[in-house]
Each structure stands twice: as structure tokens, then as C-alpha cells.
Amino acid sequence: MENRLEKIKKQLHASSYKLTPQREATVRVLLENESDHLSAEDVYLLVKEKSPEIGLATVYRTLELLTELKIVDKINFGDGVSRYDLRQEGAAHFHHHLVCIECGSVEEIQEDLLEDVEVIVEKRWKFQVKDHRLTFHGICHRCQKEHEKEKPKTKNASI
Amino acid sequence: MENRLEKIKKQLHASSYKLTPQREATVRVLLENESDHLSAEDVYLLVKEKSPEIGLATVYRTLELLTELKIVDKINFGDGVSRYDLRQEGAAHFHHHLVCIECGSVEEIQEDLLEDVEVIVEKRWKFQVKDHRLTFHGICHRCQKEHEKEKPKTKNASI
DNA sequence: ATCCGTGCAAATGATTTGCAAGTCG
């Protein structure tokens, strides 16, 4: 944890930005809630718990900065807000998401899975792929199990 | 063209909505600019050319309605606006996009390309895929050619 | 002193909503 913070500090310095207390608090919240896909407001509220003096605008500015430096990715699931997601350690590419249309949960997929598809796109459309965004919408494992409870599966469910 | 409009009219009626003149004008604009990824404002301006009395709110309401009925897809490329894209005739799935990070152009890919990936996701994550959204960010063919002009490629480009 | 970074409040821009009036079966 601490070493990831150190690394981010170096990345900031490399572009001559400082890791101010506000920025550090913001990054810490991101690190501590890595799998949560927080919105700017979410981050703001969490940062505020430990550093009540911080302003919302500062959080926005910090998230924008981190996005520029590709330390986080700004994502959008179609609700009205942007969400911010830390990049994995050495990930060249963005990771994928599984959004459940029933319970709204979001799972992450770290595996690339798109190597083959990218080759096809580069060949067939002559498009030089730099990054991608892939989201699947569907029903998560938990919700599927919920359904089975309601309507218990028999050997021969049809009719 | 006309038959697609007819089809949409039926889809509306099936959910007991009418194809009012305003809605028809909006749908026509979408049909006539099918590959353009128009924002609500874009649609509004285009509709206004032929039907100046229409209100922006009506366009928003129509687009929302069409989205609900899955006649169009609401997409978001990360600029501040939502864009609206007609679904292909019988497409169960959403088509993909190639967004050029240099000139901003957007190409569409109708091919699925994700069959294999979806099988993996369903197996490995036990996630029942219903739809997907895939966008590649990179450099389009035209912009690549622009680069070659500036810096003509020799047999041995290095050094 | 100079810059960078911050907080606050005001501004912006996209989208939504309330409501009174219109349409059409």
C-alpha cells in the first residue's frame, strides 16, 4: 500500500507536481477502495472524513490530474456520473467490467481477453489500437442464484 | 428507409406510444444521420431545420423513450455529452466503435467479434452476458497516413 | 517574491421537470 503511494508520488514528481496533503488523502481513499468505482462525490465524502477542510473542487482537480497521468481511469457506466478507477500496477491496458443489470454490482476483469480482437481490428480496419473500454451488461452470479431460489430448477424445466 | 420508420412506429404502438409528428421528425433525423453519433443537441438542431416549433425537451424525451424501447442506444465517449445511435435491424447486441484520439472520428464495427470472449466470461466469471459495450481508442487509418507524410517512412527508419 | 495549490462561491452546460395548453381518439 505504502509503496504504491510512493510510486504515485514519484509519478507526480516526474511531471513536476507535488503530492500535497489533499492529493495524498485523495489517493489514499482510492487505494483503500480500489474495487469500488467511486464517483468524484464519493471520493470527496470519504476524503472529508479524515480531512474535513478539503474542497470538492480540489478533489475534482486531483482526479483530473491523476487521469492525465494515467494513474487512474475515468469511466462512465451511463448513470450521470464519472467514476475513477486506479490502474493496476503495470497495466498497459484498461481492465474490463461486468455490470449487473439487476443489482448494479460491478466486477472487474484484469485479464486482457482482447488480444485476438485487437489484431483483427488493426488488420481489417487499419486502426492502430491504443486502448480500449469493454463493459459487459448482464446478470451476475449472485443474482442468477437468487432466480434459482424463486423458481427452483428441476431436471426438466421446460413445458 | 420508410419501412424502418414503419417498424419503429409499430414498436412504439406495441408499448402504446404514438408516433407524433415531433417523434417522427426526430426518428427521421436519426435515420438520415445513422452513422453520425449525434448528441441530443445535434438532433435538436437538425430537427429544428424542418420543424422549427419543436422544443429541446421534447427531443430529450423522445430520445429517452427510444432508448427505453431499445430502438436507439445511448452512448458516451467521455466528452460531456450522451450520443444516440440507432440499433441495426436485427441486432441483438450493440455494435462497437473505433474512436480516433487524434481527429475524433468515430467508426462503427458491426461484426460481433466478442463471441469467444463472452463464452469465457460466462464460464469463468459465471456472468450471464446480455449486452456489451466495446470501444477502441487509437489512431484511425487517415491519421496514420498523415503521420507518414510528415515523416516519410524509409526502409530502415530507426536511428 | 514567486509559484503552485487550495477553498469557496459563482458560473457553466447538459439534462430533467413542472405546468398550462394542445391534440386526438
Add this chain to the structure above:
DNA sequence: CGACTTGCAAATCATTTGCACGGAT
């Protein structure tokens, strides 16, 4: 009549910006 639609203006919500102050070099 009565449900569905509309246009307009006002409201809302996320995000951005202007600006004067504060802290570090």
C-alpha cells in the same frame, strides 16, 4: 371527456472556473 404530448421556463445535477489567500522554495 381524458390520456398522452408538447413547449417553455425554471430547476437540478455534475463539473468547471475565477479569484484571493496560504504555504513552500
